[in-house]
Amino acid sequence: MLLYQFSETEDNKALLFGLFDSQIEQHKAEINFDSEKSTDYVEAYLKEQKLHENEPDHGGFSQDQLRNMCFDLWMAGMETTSNTLYWGVLYVLLHDDVQKCIHDELDREIGSDRLITLADRTRLHYMNAVISEVQRLANLLVVNVFHETTTEVVIDGYRIPPKTLFLPQISSVMYDERVSAIVASTITTSHLKTLKKGPINSDHQLVRFRTIFIDRGASAMACYIFFRSWLQIQTFTPP
Numbered sequence: 001m002l003l004y005q006f007s008e009t010e011d012n013k014a015l016l017f018g019l020f021d022s023q024i025e026q027h028k029a030e031i032n033f034d035s036e037k038s039t040d041y042v043e044a045y046l047k048e049q050k051l052h053e054n055e056p057d058h059g060g061f062s063q064d065q066l067r068n069m070c071f072d073l074w075m076a077g078m079e080t081t082s083n084t085l086y087w088g089v090l091y092v093l094l095h096d097d098v099q100k101c102i103h104d105e106l107d108r109e110i111g112s113d114r115l116i117t118l119a120d121r122t123r124l125h126y127m128n129a130v131i132s133e134v135q136r137l138a139n140l141l142v143v144n145v146f147h148e149t150t151t152e153v154v155i156d157g158y159r160i161p162p163k164t165l166f167l168p169q170i171s172s173v174m175y176d177e178r179v180s181a182i183v184a185s186t187i188t189t190s191h192l193k194t195l196k197k198g199p200i201n202s203d204h205q206l207v208r209f210r211t212i213f214i215d216r217g218a219s220a221m222a223c224y225i226f227f228r229s230w231l232q233i234q235t236f237t238p239p
Contacts, residue, residue, distance in 0.1 A: 020070040081222045087138035093236050116228045136174045
């Protein structure tokens with residue numbers, strides 16, 4: 001059974017890398033190296049690779065590195081996006097009042113006679129708050145990846161020296177009522193309504209620290225388009 005699962009994983013990997021290779025070759029055939037602007041990540045990478053073409057292994061900008069970067073972008077964004085959508089549907093099923101507020105905002109700001117676009121994102125404050133709250137409750141990354149302290153840190157009297165590896169346990173913050181000032185295990189309509197008058201990024205209870213990762217824009221865009229489009233045209237009800 002284990003060998004079969006390994007073989008299936010390798011087949012899926014080969015399929016994905018075959019897709020990446022075909023896209024890379026297509027970019028190579030169509031790229032304009034004289035243009036200062038790049039249409040996407042692959043094109044920008046190929047332009048940088050050309051600048052280092054006389055260096056060993058293209059100065060680190062090798063073909064294998066590009067393929068691996070494409071794989072990281074594909075996998076990282078896919079997992080968080082699919083889980084956010086899964087839990088988002090579940091939560092609106094369990095909270096009719098939240099779903100009604102979403103529909104009211106969509107009817108008021110967008111209507112049903114056109115498709116939602118990225119430009120509408122700044123107008124749908126309540127929906128943005130719901131997605132952020134869903135990600136808090138779903139706790140998409142229960143145990144984060146390894147981090148390392150760069151300087152000495154003292155927390156509650158405990159000294160943590162530089163170069164200490166640690167695993168952030170995000171749920172200790174996400175579910176801490178002393179931090180979020182809201183019920184830890186449920187979506188609360190009253191809390192969401194306080195956010196609908198403006199962008200959620202101004203609310204420290206939902207955005208507790210700054211984080212940047214390479215697929216952030218793509219995954220956020222996918223969550224925005226899929227979740228809002230679903231709720232624009234239908235109502236979710238339990239079976």
